[in-house]
Amino acid sequence: MSTSTTIPIQIRVDKKTKEEANELFEELGTSMSGAVNMFLKQCVNTGSIPFRIKKPQPTEELLEAIKEAKAMAKDPNTPTYDSSEEFWAAMETE
Numbered sequence: 001m002s003t004s005t006t007i008p009i010q011i012r013v014d015k016k017t018k019e020e021a022n023e024l025f026e027e028l029g030t031s032m033s034g035a036v037n038m039f040l041k042q043c044v045n046t047g048s049i050p051f052r053i054k055k056p057q058p059t060e061e062l063l064e065a066i067k068e069a070k071a072m073a074k075d076p077n078t079p080t081y082d083s084s085e086e087f088w089a090a091m092e093t094e
Helices: 016-025 032-046 060-074 084-093
Strands: none
Touching: 016 032
16 A cells, blocks of 8 residues: 655745636635646656647737727827726717
8 A cells, every 4th residue: 555645835826816726626626736736647647748838829809909009009190088087988979
């Protein structure tokens, strides 16, 4: 019979990610510790990180929005607002 000794580890993660992950793991019936253990065991079992890591690629919609925003920033006829209230008031009149 094999016995295993567990040791604590510390990781740093931003608060929002931790909260969202905890909610997900609770829904899945596990804990942060359980999920991290599963991840580490899969790394050892596969000899790799068990998912594809890639640089996020912007969607065509995002690229178009960036292009439009840049054009608006250069256009002297683009309206500007001093407050969000002023912006929303202008939106209501359109």
